[in-house]
Amino acid sequence: MSMDRYEVCVVGAGMAGQLTALALAERGIAVALIGPSKLPSEKDPRTTALAYGTVRALRRLDVWSDLDRDAAPIERIEVNLGRQASRFREKGSATKLAFSDGLLNDQDRWEGTPLAYVVENEFLRSALHRRCARHTEICLVESPVAGLEVRSGDAVLRLEGGHTVATDLVIACDGHASRLRRASGIRTQTGDFDQDALTFTVGHTLPHMHTARQVFLPGGPLAALPLSGNRCSVIWSVRREAADSMLASGSDAIAGMAGNTLRESLGELTLHGPVVRFPLSFLYAERIYADRLALVGDTAHLIHPLAGQGFNLTVRDAATLADVLYEGRATGLAVGSTSLLVDYDRRRRADTVATAFGTRTLARALSTSERLSRTATSFGFSLVQRSDALRKLLAKEAGGDLGSLPSLMAP
Numbered sequence: 544m545s546m547d548r549y550e551v552c553v554v555g556a557g558m559a560g561q562l563t564a565l566a567l568a569e570r571g572i573a574v575a576l577i578g579p580s581k582l583p584s585e586k587d588p589r590t591t592a593l594a595y596g597t598v599r600a601l602r603r604l605d606v607w608s609d610l611d612r613d614a615a616p617i618e619r620i621e622v623n624l625g626r627q628a629s630r631f632r633e634k635g636s637a638t639k640l641a642f643s644d645g646l647l648n649d650q651d652r653w654e655g656t657p658l659a660y661v662v663e664n665e666f667l668r669s670a671l672h673r674r675c676a677r678h679t680e681i682c683l684v685e686s687p688v689a690g691l692e693v694r695s696g697d698a699v700l701r702l703e704g705g706h707t708v709a710t711d712l713v714i715a716c717d718g719h720a721s722r723l724r725r726a727s728g729i730r731t732q733t734g735d736f737d738q739d740a741l742t743f744t745v746g747h748t749l750p751h752m753h754t755a756r757q758v759f760l761p762g763g764p765l766a767a768l769p770l771s772g773n774r775c776s777v778i779w780s781v782r783r784e785a786a787d788s789m790l791a792s793g794s795d796a797i798a799g800m801a802g803n804t805l806r807e808s809l810g811e812l813t814l815h816g817p818v819v820r821f822p823l824s825f826l827y828a829e830r831i832y833a834d835r836l837a838l839v840g841d842t843a844h845l846i847h848p849l850a851g852q853g854f855n856l857t858v859r860d861a862a863t864l865a866d867v868l869y870e871g872r873a874t875g876l877a878v879g880s881t882s883l884l885v886d887y888d889r890r891r892r893a894d895t896v897a898t899a900f901g902t903r904t905l906a907r908a909l910s911t912s913e914r915l916s917r918t919a920t921s922f923g924f925s926l927v928q929r930s931d932a933l934r935k936l937l938a939k940e941a942g943g944d945l946g947s948l949p950s951l952m953a954p
């Protein structure tokens with residue numbers, strides 16, 4: 544039986560796989576995107592906060608024109624230690640921190656893009672899928688992968704159903720439980736936050752003023768991200784035991800509990816649609832390559848959603864890998880060369896370590912009711928609140944615009 548052959552195979556057609564296929568195809572690299580493309584049968588109520596660096600990439604990949612009607616800008620971010628914090632308030636400490644897109648001067652900005660945009664995952668996945676389907680450099684292969692064999696000159700993927708595909712390079716985007724990563728023997732650091740994210744959409748009586756709000760309650764952070772109209776997406780991380788009893792009390796009761804925290808800024812809340820639970824755990828791959836294999840997205844790092852950085856980190860992975868392969872090819876190297884994969888790993892290390900372990904530390908520190916930890920955080924808040932330079936740094940971090948950026952995301 545003849546075997547299909549592609550220069551690069553991206554395995555997993557979720558948001559990471561679709562974005563990676565587009566980033567490579569944009570650099571003239573032909574790609575097979577392999578995996579079931581169907582949306583999960585249960586509606587995904589999640590939203591994704593897209594840092595403005597990510598929005599630049601989506602514009603350049605010609606995906607944004609399909610999204611910008613439904614995308615809601617974030618012009619201001621408010622972080623609050625929550626009502627309970629007043630019990631711990633010390634002299635010179637603060638419980639509230641705010642920063643806005645006004646902190647970024649015009650030179651830092653790109654066509655007036657705000658700090659970030661929020662889009663519903665359903666729209667984002669559909670827009671990425673439509674763009675992949677019409678890209679001439681992308682071939683969609685709608686089948687799960689059953690196995691990978693690495694040979695001396697290439698790699699062979701075995702698809703469910705028995706068909707095989709040969710390639711110079713496999714890019715694994717098959718999620719945090721990645722079969723390909725496990726088969727490659729790449730070691731990971733893992734952990735459990737003992738929290739679940741309860742996610743749902745609410746309507747509200749007061750305007751959100753394009754402000755993203757994050758309140759750190761003792762059990763975990765509650766975020767309300769602005770959507771189009773008078774709606775917000777709520778992501779409430781709570782201890783697993785608490786999630787069980789909250790879900791047992793019913794969806795309206797959960798929205799009511801969120802309303803107790805958000806009423807002052809958003810007025811009365813009404814639940815739109817279901818409350819869906821996502822267990823939160825941590826994973827960090829010690830290497831993001833093996834022989835003829837590169838990892839991108841949750842396959843390489845699964846992080847706490849409190850800073851809304853998981854997909855943004857993925858876009859930086861994909862755009863960096865596209866740069867590395869494009870530059871390597873220009874010097875005559877094959878895309879599966881180990882030296883290119885080592886370079887990819889090296890270029891991504893500082894950003895992924897800082898984001899993955901930084902958010903893990905934050906999630907742990909801010910999900911505690913211990914006096915010392917909350918007092919220290921509150922003191923840190925007041926330092927940042929008084930310093931324009933620090934707040935500007937945080938605004939740029941939220942926008943995913945720190946450090947040297949891959950060409951797809953550069954201003």
Ligand SMILES: Cc1cc2nc3c(=O)[nH]c(=O)nc-3n(C[C@H](O)[C@H](O)[C@H](O)COP(=O)(O)OP(=O)(O)OC[C@H]3O[C@@H](n4cnc5c(N)ncnc54)[C@H](O)[C@@H]3O)c2cc1C
Nearest residue numbers: 555557558559578592688717718840841851852853854855
């Ligand atoms: C509550 C919550 C809120 C979040 N909010 C934000 C946010 O605001 N901003 C942000 O940047 N990030 C956010 N994230 C993170 C973001 O949602 C994830 O990083 C992203 O969805 C991961 O995409 P992925 O494609 O890497 O993985 P997945 O979505 O897990 O996709 C993996 C894909 O691989 C496929 N697959 C699996 N096995 C195989 C196989 N054997 N063969 C072929 N295909 C296979 C699956 O079918 C699936 O399509 C949030 C996460 C959570 C949980």
